[in-house]
Every structure is written in C-alpha cells, then in structure tokens.
Amino acid sequence: MRHLPLPRRMSSVIASTAVLALVAGAAAVALTGTAASADSSGSSRAKNVIYLLGDGMGRTHVTAARERFVGLDGRLAMETLPAQGFVSTYAVEKLSGQPGAADFHPNAVTDSASAATAWSSGVKTYNAALGIDAKGTVAPTLMELAKKAGYRTGNVSTAEITDATPAGQMSHALARGCQGPVYSAAACQDLAITGTALPTSDVRVTPIAEQIARNGTADVILGGGLGRFDAADETALTAQGYQVLGSITSQKVATKTDLAAANGAKVFGLFNTGNLTVEKSKLDNPTSVQAQEPTLPEMTTKAIALLTAKYKKEKGEKASKGFYLQIEGALIDKRSHANDAAQTLGEMKAFDDAVAVARDFAKKDGNTLVIVTADHECAGFNIIEKGTFTNAQAATPPANADSGNRANSSTPVRPSNAIDPSRSTGIMNGAGSADAKNFAPATFRIPSDPATVTDGSPEAGLWLTYLSGNHTGADVPIYATGPGSDQLQGSVDNTDLFDIMGRALRITG
Amino acid sequence: MRAVTRRTVALTVLAGALVCAAVGVGISLAPMAASRDAAATGTSDTAAPADDVVMTSFPGLVAATGEPELASMTALRPAAGSVAEASGPFDDRFEFDALSFDGATVSGAVRITSDVSDLLELEVVAGFYDVDGTLLGTDRFVHHLGDEVHDGPPVESEAFTIAVPAPLAGRVGAVAVGVPVLVNE
Ligand SMILES: [Zn+2]
Numbered sequence: 001m002r003h004l005p006l007p008r009r010m011s012s013v014i015a016s017t018a019v020l021a022l023v024a025g026a027a028a029v030a031l032t033g034t035a036a037s038a039d040s041s042g043s044s045r046a047k048n049v050i051y052l053l054g055d056g057m058g059r060t061h062v063t064a065a066r067e068r069f070v071g072l073d074g075r076l077a078m079e080t081l082p083a084q085g086f087v088s089t090y091a092v093e094k095l096s097g098q099p100g101a102a103d104f105h106p107n108a109v110t111d112s113a114s115a116a117t118a119w120s121s122g123v124k125t126y127n128a129a130l131g132i133d134a135k136g137t138v139a140p141t142l143m144e145l146a147k148k149a150g151y152r153t154g155n156v157s158t159a160e161i162t163d164a165t166p167a168g169q170m171s172h173a174l175a176r177g178c179q180g181p182v183y184s185a186a187a188c189q190d191l192a193i194t195g196t197a198l199p200t201s202d203v204r205v206t207p208i209a210e211q212i213a214r215n216g217t218a219d220v221i222l223g224g225g226l227g228r229f230d231a232a233d234e235t236a237l238t239a240q241g242y243q244v245l246g247s248i249t250s251q252k253v254a255t256k257t258d259l260a261a262a263n264g265a266k267v268f269g270l271f272n273t274g275n276l277t278v279e280k281s282k283l284d285n286p287t288s289v290q291a292q293e294p295t296l297p298e299m300t301t302k303a304i305a306l307l308t309a310k311y312k313k314e315k316g317e318k319a320s321k322g323f324y325l326q327i328e329g330a331l332i333d334k335r336s337h338a339n340d341a342a343q344t345l346g347e348m349k350a351f352d353d354a355v356a357v358a359r360d361f362a363k364k365d366g367n368t369l370v371i372v373t374a375d376h377e378c379a380g381f382n383i384i385e386k387g388t389f390t391n392a393q394a395a396t397p398p399a400n401a402d403s404g405n406r407a408n409s410s411t412p413v414r415p416s417n418a419i420d421p422s423r424s425t426g427i428m429n430g431a432g433s434a435d436a437k438n439f440a441p442a443t444f445r446i447p448s449d450p451a452t453v454t455d456g457s458p459e460a461g462l463w464l465t466y467l468s469g470n471h472t473g474a475d476v477p478i479y480a481t482g483p484g485s486d487q488l489q490g491s492v493d494n495t496d497l498f499d500i501m502g503r504a505l506r507i508t509g
Numbered sequence: 510m511r512a513v514t515r516r517t518v519a520l521t522v523l524a525g526a527l528v529c530a531a532v533g534v535g536i537s538l539a540p541m542a543a544s545r546d547a548a549a550t551g552t553s554d555t556a557a558p559a560d561d562v563v564m565t566s567f568p569g570l571v572a573a574t575g576e577p578e579l580a581s582m583t584a585l586r587p588a589a590g591s592v593a594e595a596s597g598p599f600d601d602r603f604e605f606d607a608l609s610f611d612g613a614t615v616s617g618a619v620r621i622t623s624d625v626s627d628l629l630e631l632e633v634v635a636g637f638y639d640v641d642g643t644l645l646g647t648d649r650f651v652h653h654l655g656d657e658v659h660d661g662p663p664v665e666s667e668a669f670t671i672a673v674p675a676p677l678a679g680r681v682g683a684v685a686v687g688v689p690v691l692v693n694e
Contacts, residue, residue, distance in 0.1 A: 177630040183573030201572040
C-alpha cells in the first residue's frame with residue numbers, strides 16, 4: 001500500500017490505495033490505487049459521479065422538449081447546469097487503430113455500443129463492440145475501476161440492462177447482440193476481429209447477461225430485460241449478496257412497489273422482460289401491468305438512496321468512498337428510430353426529470369459531479385417553421401444550382417437526378433404513403449399557445465420533422481455541474497469523458 | 510435490409526454432442542493506468558494488470574457447447590402433420606405467422622411485436638419428430654445483422670424456411686419451431 005498526497009478535503013479517502021478482494025469467487029487481486037496524478041487539482045475531484053445520458057438525444061431533442069414542456073422562454077433541468085458544451089461521437093471501423101495511429105479508420109456515425117465503450121473504457125471501437133477496442137483487446141471500464149477502488153456503483157436504464165449502453169460499463173463483448181440468455185455463434189463470435197472462433201469460455205463471447213450476473217460490477221442494477229436472465233443467473237446473483245426483486249427463475253418482473261421496499265447493499269431489479277414501457281403508454285393505460293414499472297426519475301431517486309445508505313460492512317471491507325452511477329434514458333432513441341415525436345418527447349421529459357433528481361442531490365451533497373449528455377443523435381430530429389415541410393416532402397425541392405448567380409453554383413458531380421443505387425433505394429416511405437400518421441411534420445402545442453390549440457393541429461407552435469430512421473453523426477450536447485465540470489465547457493470527444501470521470505474519482509492515471 | 514441470413518450446416522442429432530470448434534485465442538488486455546502506475550513506482554508486489562480489474566472468467570459457469578436448443582422441444586409430442594410452437598425465452602416479443610410443413614420443409618415468419626428499429630439477431634430452431642412424436646433432431650434458421658449499413662425501414666417480419674436434414678429424410682412426421690435467440694431494438 002502506498003500513500004499519496006491528496007487534497008485536504010479528500011483525506012478521508014486515503015484508503016483508496018487499499019487491497020480489495022474481488023467478489024464472486026474469482027482469484028483475489030491486489031489493485032494498486034492510482035490516485036493523484038501530479039497535475040490533478042483538488043477542484044476536479046468528486047466524491048460521487050452521476051453520469052446521465054439520453055440515448056439518441058441530439059441538440060434538437062433538448063430544444064423541442066424545452067419548447068413543449070416549459071415553453072420557448074423556459075429551461076429544462078439539464079439546461080440549468082452551468083458547464084455546457086458539445087461531444088463528438090464518431091466510431092471506428094473494425095481493426096482500426098486509435099486516433100493518431102497509422103491504421104486509424106474512423107466511421108462518422110456511431111451506434112450505442114461503440115459510444116458506450118468510448119466513455120466507459122476510453123477507447124474508440126467499432127459499432128457493436130462493448131468493452132474492447134477495435135482490435136478486440138479487452139479494456140477495463142470506469143465502473144469496474146470504480147468498484148475495485150471501493151466506490152459503490154449503480155447502472156440504471158429504461159432498456160434491457162443487457163442493451164449496449166448499460167452493458168458498456170459491465171461487460172466485454174465482440175458483439176452487442178450476444179445478450180443471452182444463451183450463447184450462439186452468430187450472435188457472439190466475430191471472425192473479422194478474431195480470425196478463428198474464440199472458445200466459448202472467453203469473456204468476449206460470454207452472453208452479456210451471464211457476465212452481468214457474475215462480475216459484481218454494479219451494486220445497483222435497475223432496468224428491463226428479465227428475459228435475458230435465467231435461474232443459474234439468479235443463483236449467481238444471490239450468492240454475491242444481491243437482493244433480487246421479483247423472480248428471475250419464474251420470470252416474474254419486479255414492480256415499483258418492490259423497488260420502494262428494496263433495502264439491500266446490492267439490488268437487482270428488472271421491471272419488464274424486455275425494454276421498459278414508454279411513459280406515454282403508461283399514462284394512457286394506468287391500470288396496465290406496465291404501469292407498475294417505475295419511471296426513470298423514480299429509479300434514479302432510489303438508486304441514489306441505495307448507493308448512499310449506510311450498510312454493515314463485510315469483514316475487511318473499507319468504508320465506501322462515494323459512488324459512481326450511470327443513468328440511461330434509452331427510449332428517446334428507440335422512439336426516435338420510429339419517428340414517433342409524441343413518445344420521444346415524453347421520454348425526454350422523463351429523462352430531464354431524472355436529471356433534476358441528480359442535480360438536486362448534487363446541490364445538497366456539494367461534492368458530486370453530474371454530467372448529462374447523449375451517445376449520439378438519432379433520426380435527424382428538427383424543428384421547422386410553422387406551415388413548412390421537409391425537402392423530401394416538398395413539391396419543389398430547393399435547387400442546388402443557382403441560375404441567377406453562377407458564383408453560387410458548383411458543377412454537379414452527377415449528371416442527372418437518377419437515384420444512385422449505392423446510396424439510395426428510393427422512397428423509403430413508399431409502402432406507408434397512404435397512412436398520414438407516417439409523415440412528418442408532427443405538431444405539438446406549447447405553453448404559449450392559446451388554450452384552444454391542440455396537438456396535431458396546424459395551429460400548434462412546435463413543428464417537428466425527422467431526417468431518417470437511424471442515427472446521425474451530429475455532435476451531441478453536454479451539460480455538467482460539480483467538481484471538474486469546467487472541463488466540459490466547450491468541445492470534447494466522447495473518449496475524453498473516460499478521463500474526466502476517471503480523474504474525478506481518482507481511478508485513472 | 511440485407512442482413513446475412515443463413516442456415517447452419519451442422520445437424521444436431523440428439524444422441525451426439527455437437528463439438529464446438531474452439532480454437533484457443535488468448536485474451537489480451539489493454540494496459541491501463543493502474544498497471545502503468547504500479548510498475549513505475551514499484552510499490553506493488555506484482556504490478557496490477559488490467560485483468561485484476563476485469564473479471565475474465567466465471568467460476569461455476571459452464572461454457573456453451575454448440576448452438577442453442579430449446580429444452581421445451583423434448584417435452585413436445587406434436588401431432589402427425591402439425592407444426593407446434595416450442596416455448597422459449599422471448600415468446601412475449603413475437604408471433605409466428607403462416608407456419609406450414611410440407612414433409613420436406615417447414616416455413617413461416619417471425620413477426621416482431623416488441624420494439625423494432627433493427628432486428629440484430631434471430632434464430633429459429635426446428636425440431637423434427639417421427640409420426641409417434643419422438644424428437645429425431647433439429648436444425649435452425651439464423652439471421653445476423655452484420656456490418657451492412659442500414660438500407661431501409663425496419664423489418665418487422667422475418668420469413669424463414671428450414672429443410673428436413675438429409676439424414677432424417679422420409680422419417681419426419683411433425684415439426685416444432687421456437688426462438689432461442691432474439692435481439693431487436
Ligand atoms: Zn439507436
């Protein structure tokens with residue numbers, strides 16, 4: 001054990017350089033603390049870090065939710081955080097080196113797996129990879145480092161807990177589709193990375209549910225995806241001391257009542273066999289089984305309570321140093337893929353309510369870094385002028401060539417307007433063109449609209465469109481408060497978040 | 510959507526275990542701050558490598574052998590000429606449509622009833638039974654969304670066909686189908 005100079009107010013955590021035992025029967029390890037690099041200033045250190053992300057939440061998602069819920073002149077909770085900036089989100093191709101390397105091959109548009117790996121492990125990787133770099137090398141995650149350094153840890157999502165974003169902190173997999181409950185070669189192996197199939201005992205092809213149930217990386221696990229876990233997983237969780245809400249073995253989902261009663265040091269609660277249910281549907285169907293799922297702000301409140309509660313320590317266990325908590329609003333992305341503006345907005349509201357919970361805790365605590373961001377933008381969400389349509393729907397799209405001023409016109413690289421089959425398969429909305437529900441713009445009333453204006457009417461103040469049904473490469477916004485948040489003022493890359501959070505918790509170099 | 514869709518060539522005959530062709534490829538771990546620090550200061554008995562932080566093996570977890578089967582199939586006794594549905598972990602996420610068996614091929618479609626932005630993984634296992642309802646063997650349909658770019662709207666229904674494996678030709682009187690692998694989002 002070595003003792004490192006630490007800032008005065010952090011003296012209570014000198015024990016960070018302790019030897020810790022791994023949970024769940026793995027070989028015991030000695031982890032040398034990595035506190036206090038020479039250039040760390042006390043102000044960048046926090047006792048707790050709460051990292052919230054809206055999956056697929058671009059800048060326009062924030063603006064649209066603001067206009068819808070608090071008005072054009074209002075501010076969402078996330079927008080009240082003092083440090084604000086943007087995050088670049090690009091991925092890399094398979095087998096690419098890291099930025100700066102000769103074999104670096106970037107990919108402009110990321111998926112949730114590559115993005116989660118960027119902030120969780122600090123490396124760029126290919127789309128679909130989790131907790132490994134683009135050559136397949138396992139990279140430790142912040143949550144693993146935090147856990148081993150004596151922090152309490154939590155991972156909360158409205159998706160299946162085996163889905164890419166939560167899995168990025170607590171698994172290592174060649175392919176995000178290897179979720180479980182069972183292994184399959186097609187879902188788990190990737191010969192483009194490994195050449196030959198890995199043995200099925202290799203962590204990188206071990207179903208993500210089996211990893212999560214056995215590696216003890218997160219003390220508090222709340223979300224969906226009960227169907228990914230089986231009886232053996234429940235046995236493994238219970239053996240590590242998890243309080244399992246509901247029942248995995250009988251596939252009985254947990255409820256918000258179960259969550260309210262939870263009081264373990266380690267809690268595993270999944271509230272749906274698949275993804276959790278969108279808020280709008282629960283509001284519309286208050287007597288449904290799904291309405292018994294907790295909301296994201298409810299899960300956030302409970303996760304913080306569980307992570308800050310005092311527990312009887314195990315023999316030899318050190319005092320907890322604080323916590324590291326990740327919260328994902330996953331359905332913003334899933335409903336943006338579907339170009340469903342009403343549900344997207346509802347999920348944005350639930351996510352912002354979770355941000356408010358974290359912000360209020362941080363204000364009271366005084367030593368918590370709160371970061372709010374996204375993994376990528378989804379669907380090219382945009383706010384258009386009242387009474388207008390997107391170019392794809394316009395009778396006469398804007399002309400690229402300016403016949404009046406030749407200086408404005410470049411030479412078209414393609415001779416005609418014929419569809420380029422390598423870039424377009426034609427009008428994707430074709431089959432649904434008879435159904436008006438499939439078409440943007442979607443309109444919503446805003447607080448300043450007269451009381452007679454209804455959602456969906458042309459008079460409504462918020463007009464929304466989508467560019468596509470998939471992710472875009474746009475930078476995403478970031479909002480932060482607390483120790484070290486000044487580093488997020490301006491533009492950063494998603495891999496920088498690994499360093500900033502790691503330094504705040506003194507768990508990376 | 511041009512996902513790679515293929516049928517595995519291996520037939521799982523119940524009497525024999527399918528051997529997984531597992532070529533040993535060692536896990537390599539990225540160097541990380543902890544190990545660099547420890548090595549530099551020499552204060553640790555042994556430099557703590559990254560694998561002290563990442564749990565890379567799971568004592569007690571039996572590694573998978575072969576492709577996933579559905580335990581429910583062994584208990585089924587489908588009536589001659591019928592296509593039964595074998596229960597699996599994702600039955601609340603899809604419906605089978607247009608199941609039919611013509612003696613040589615079982616076909617149908619899996620219609621996803623939960624969220625669909627991408628159908629990442631789907632496996633349909635067919636169990637082939639003799640006229641007395643005894644399970645003779647299985648084969649499967651595999652859909653895997655690989656590296657292809659998104660090139661269309663999400664697919665909510667995936668059609669499949671699975672042929673009676675050659676060694677079982679002429680002996681199959683009924684079929685059961687089920688889904689052990691489904692990842693859609
Ligand atoms: Zn997405």
